Amino acid sequence: MSLSCIIVEDLQVAADYLNRCCEKSGQLNVQGLFANVNDALQYLNTTSVDLLFLDVEMPGATGFDLLDQIAYTPKVILTTSKPEYAYDAFEYNVSDFLKKPFTYQRFLDALKKVSQPVSQTTDTVTETGIDHIFIKSDGKLIRLNNSDILYIESMGDYVKFVTMEKKYVTHNTIKNLEEKVSKLDFMKVHRSYIININKISNIRESGLYINGTEIPISKSHKQDVLKRLNII
């Protein structure tokens, strides 16, 4: 396995160390080192990579700003010296969170998480009909009618299916679900959300509303959302 990656890090000694870890692993092809978000974004607009090593606090913009702006979703390993960002990392569905400085062994552990085959998470949702899906939750296969699902929210290695009556948590990823439900009335509007387009009550500048809950729309998905709506 060889994954393409870039390193976005403003501290030179940390970027060098990370680059060294990547080379030593023999599993990564480092395509570039960037000291700020803008330079990284310029690169990512023309070249896709499998994995981002991403610092959070950098001059001008944060690593989370970058994640909001890229048009696709590579795997992400956050590298920061501030553990307080762990919650945001979880919200952005990153694969792992490395607190600087980290050992080579810890780096390899993070890499293992990225390298886990998608098949490990694909059996928790089964598309069995055009109007319903089955999900594995609490040790059972549960039928959910598409029309009952309001939205699906990422929770790191898990996702939450939200219906009017109940919430179901299952081991899966938004990325994997996006492929499974895209033929239905669902669409990804943010790296952490897939929504049922029939359930949108209104859309504002900041996001869309479903059953009183505000769901963020990322810049990269906004046009696609508007195209799917029946706007007169």
Place this chain on the structure above:
Amino acid sequence: MIVYITKKSNIYFPMANETLPKQFIFNEKLDADYLFSLYADDYEYIEEVFFTTLQHFDQDFDSLKLAYENEILADLRKAIHKIKPTFGFTGLLNTQQECKEFEDKCAAVSSTQDLANEFRQIRNILIEVKCVIESEHIRLKEFNSNPI
């Protein structure tokens, strides 16, 4: 018979046909075990880490001083946040912790004027550790250039 002393346990293991590895004794202000956990005994790379750190030290330190002089609290916090992990990479874990405490204080106050004493302390600490890093870099350079 040649004996080999393991870095971690100090247990003697006889290793036939092996030469005794060169050991660099770090300044006691540096956490040698921590440096070993990051770089093992790759002293050439450790020299490079110290060199890179020194290359950027003044610029990062100036950003910190400038933010304080201009009384821009957000920039002061960003500057200390940026330089903080440098000290982890160079084994100066106490300094890294002191930077973290200063960063936390930056987040807790409303003005740089509330940090006059703390800033003086962290400035003096950084001036002092720069000398330690410089001195260790020189020693590492000599150590690595000496084949035996």
